[in-house]
Amino acid sequence: MTLLHDLLNSPDPGPFALLRYEGADRLEILRGTSRTVDRLADMPLPELAPGETPGPRTLALVPYRQLAERGFACVDDGTPLTCLEITETARLSLDEAIAQLPDTVPDTEDLGFDIDDDAYRALVAAVLRDEIGHGEGSNFVIHRTARARTTADPRRLAAAALRRLLTDERGAYWTFLVHLPGPDGRTLVGASPERHVSVDAGLAMMNPISGTLRHRDLPPGEAGRRRFLDFLADPKEINELSMVLDEELKMMAVVAERGGQVLGPYLKHMSHLTHTEYLLAGRTGLDVRDVLRETMFAPTVTGSPIENAARVIARYERAGRRYYGGVLALLGRDADGGQTLDAPILFRCADVDPSGGIEVKAGATLVRDSTADSEVAETHAKAGGVLTALGLRPAPAGGAHAEVTSYADDPRVAAVLAARNDRLSSFWLAERPAATAPGPLAGRRVLIVDAEDTFTGMLGHVLRSLGMEVRIRPSHDVAPGDAEAAAADLLVLGPGPGDPEDGTEPRMVRLAELVRERLAQRAPLLAVCLGHQVLSLALGLAMHRRDMPYQGLPSDIDLFGTARRVGFYSTFTAVAEADRLVTPYGTVEIARDADGHVHALRGPGFAGLQFHPESVLTEEGPALLGELLTTLLPIPHP
Numbered sequence: 001m002t003l004l005h006d007l008l009n010s011p012d013p014g015p016f017a018l019l020r021y022e023g024a025d026r027l028e029i030l031r032g033t034s035r036t037v038d039r040l041a042d043m044p045l046p047e048l049a050p051g052e053t054p055g056p057r058t059l060a061l062v063p064y065r066q067l068a069e070r071g072f073a074c075v076d077d078g079t080p081l082t083c084l085e086i087t088e089t090a091r092l093s094l095d096e097a098i099a100q101l102p103d104t105v106p107d108t109e110d111l112g113f114d115i116d117d118d119a120y121r122a123l124v125a126a127v128l129r130d131e132i133g134h135g136e137g138s139n140f141v142i143h144r145t146a147r148a149r150t151t152a153d154p155r156r157l158a159a160a161a162l163r164r165l166l167t168d169e170r171g172a173y174w175t176f177l178v179h180l181p182g183p184d185g186r187t188l189v190g191a192s193p194e195r196h197v198s199v200d201a202g203l204a205m206m207n208p209i210s211g212t213l214r215h216r217d218l219p220p221g222e223a224g225r226r227r228f229l230d231f232l233a234d235p236k237e238i239n240e241l242s243m244v245l246d247e248e249l250k251m252m253a254v255v256a257e258r259g260g261q262v263l264g265p266y267l268k269h270m271s272h273l274t275h276t277e278y279l280l281a282g283r284t285g286l287d288v289r290d291v292l293r294e295t296m297f298a299p300t301v302t303g304s305p306i307e308n309a310a311r312v313i314a315r316y317e318r319a320g321r322r323y324y325g326g327v328l329a330l331l332g333r334d335a336d337g338g339q340t341l342d343a344p345i346l347f348r349c350a351d352v353d354p355s356g357g358i359e360v361k362a363g364a365t366l367v368r369d370s371t372a373d374s375e376v377a378e379t380h381a382k383a384g385g386v387l388t389a390l391g392l393r394p395a396p397a398g399g400a401h402a403e404v405t406s407y408a409d410d411p412r413v414a415a416v417l418a419a420r421n422d423r424l425s426s427f428w429l430a431e432r433p434a435a436t437a438p439g440p441l442a443g444r445r446v447l448i449v450d451a452e453d454t455f456t457g458m459l460g461h462v463l464r465s466l467g468m469e470v471r472i473r474p475s476h477d478v479a480p481g482d483a484e485a486a487a488a489d490l491l492v493l494g495p496g497p498g499d500p501e502d503g504t505e506p507r508m509v510r511l512a513e514l515v516r517e518r519l520a521q522r523a524p525l526l527a528v529c530l531g532h533q534v535l536s537l538a539l540g541l542a543m544h545r546r547d548m549p550y551q552g553l554p555s556d557i558d559l560f561g562t563a564r565r566v567g568f569y570s571t572f573t574a575v576a577e578a579d580r581l582v583t584p585y586g587t588v589e590i591a592r593d594a595d596g597h598v599h600a601l602r603g604p605g606f607a608g609l610q611f612h613p614e615s616v617l618t619e620e621g622p623a624l625l626g627e628l629l630t631t632l633l634p635i636p637h638p
Helices: 003-009 064-070 094-100 117-130 154-168 221-233 235-255 288-294 306-316 372-389 400-409 411-419 455-465 483-487 506-521 530-538 621-632
Strands: 016-021 026-037 055-062 081-093 108-113 139-150 174-180 186-192 195-200 203-206 209-214 261-269 273-283 327-333 339-344 349-352 357-366 445-450 469-474 490-493 525-528 542-559 562-575 580-583 586-592 598-603 606-609
Touching: 003 016, 003 026, 003 094, 003 154, 026 094, 055 174, 081 094, 081 174, 094 154, 117 139, 117 306, 117 357, 117 372, 139 235, 139 306, 139 372, 154 174, 154 186, 154 349, 154 372, 174 327, 186 372, 195 288, 203 235, 209 221, 209 235, 209 372, 221 235, 221 273, 221 400, 221 411, 235 261, 235 273, 235 288, 235 455, 235 542, 235 562, 261 400, 261 411, 273 372, 288 327, 288 339, 349 372, 357 372, 400 411, 445 455, 445 483, 455 469, 455 490, 455 621, 490 506, 490 530, 506 525, 506 530, 525 530, 525 621, 530 542, 530 562, 530 598, 530 606, 542 586, 542 598, 562 598, 598 621, 606 621
Parallel strands: 445 469, 445 490, 490 525, 525 606
Antiparallel strands: 016 026, 016 174, 026 081, 055 081, 055 327, 108 139, 139 357, 174 186, 186 349, 195 203, 195 339, 203 273, 209 273, 261 273, 327 339, 349 357, 542 562, 580 586, 586 598, 598 606
16 A cells, blocks of 8 residues: 555545646655644744755645735635645655546536626626726736535545646646645645746745637647737737736845846746746745745736735625635755745635535636636636546647647747847846946935835835935835935835825825925925826826726837837826926926827926836836936035
8 A cells, every 4th residue: 555545545644735846757745734824924944953854844725815914905714824744755756646546537516607707707897997997907817716516535536636637737837636634624636837936045936927828729730820929929918928027026026135037938838728927036035934925926816016906806706715816835944954935826726625515716817908708718718627627628629739839949939939028128137236336326315105016126126226225115104204205315106006186095195295295395206107197296287097008018108309118007197288397396398199198207306207117118217217317316526
């Protein structure tokens, strides 16, 4: 009798997990005891004792509701943060494991989606119209749940589904089965395509994935290849990935010492789907539990900006997400005693309760140019692999994966992928030195006011690259008369969601107060996106809500006589009738388009930018900021 046989057949095997890592030819078996903890900081990660073998120590199931640790909104469904404290590990070759897993999936009853296709179409339309259309964010992920029921032992069902995933699914980051026994236990089985975050030897990595092509939509032969090239060149797919890239760069800006470096893009081939992806890498000295906390959760399952995306999800989704959108987190120690972390996103998985209830959750990423029909189809496609493994959907016709994989050798595919980086910011694509060369801005003190969009973390790294000393504080913490703001050489009012004319919104009120104070004091001020809109209102400009939001949109503009490629994340824009405006604070120069929509403005000691100079979509962000700030800040004499 083998350990795997015992785990699947004994009456009470205790908690265990079966894991296959991407590309591995073996199955990892983890066994131990389970306990629940309240916070990520409480997840056990004991020191490596003398003579003790390095490796995994704890496997944590982190539910979506853990977002409350960051103060973000969520439906509290009571799902616990459960830790499997590992006491025994073993390995089986993949062939041995597949031979021992059951090859017949027990009968299950398909109960359909909790939200039918028509209702989900209406939900998509409402989010596009009322949230993205009103400036609440650039993208949101709203899920629905495919439900089923079985009378079989959840372990047997999950083990049979795992076998199918191991034999039929390709390209998964982790393929897994986690069993937590007991009346309140769960059994999870799935194949997650996406690393959320990992840390090894101090190197943190994230893996934003977005853009989805169903292989069944590809015709055979050259026509399929052309359709694949069209997918890679589709602006919607490009912008969707760029938005989640920016959002995960925001997270890397917090956990990595110099922010993240962008690697890619790459293709992610699954059995029935192909995605596009980037890798982000950066050095960190944080405890891995803090890394995990600061990166809750991936924009590919939430949206951006993350804090308001959490609010939108809480408003629109009918029930809690349980583990969907959370992570599996494997915490361990390396040979030197250093902390390690590997955390795939918990999606593309089935959640089976002890009574036989089955849930498979799937969400679509809603962006400015989404269509309701395509997002309905995307949820079916994303749930399809696991539903097929459970015997609830027929397996698609074979052969498509091999043909799609062969496209990677086509020079046209490589060229289209590489072209995605042609006009992205080289600041984020290159490895940056630890030291910054002295310049005219070196040593100048900057206070950034964060208005609930952590683009401010990226902005901080760009300003530090110019030699500036940067602090970031939330808007609710910076009031008029603040001593640090008064002492700063430059105050930066950052981006955030919402309507700048909403006088009942505390953030808008606070930003307006800070703008008025700074202008009255003739103290240097830079305002970005939402901050720029509030500054524009203070200068007497009108505000306009765009018919089509500019969310995650790269655009070529004329910026005070210089052509620039910049990234917009906005629904509202100031409108001006002329290129100059006389105000009580001096004459203001305005950069605008043919419709009068204001891209930027500058006056004596202040400037506003509607676009994001820190975004990966802004081609020359650091140079642009350096030029602008040297005109705002008086350069001290030597």
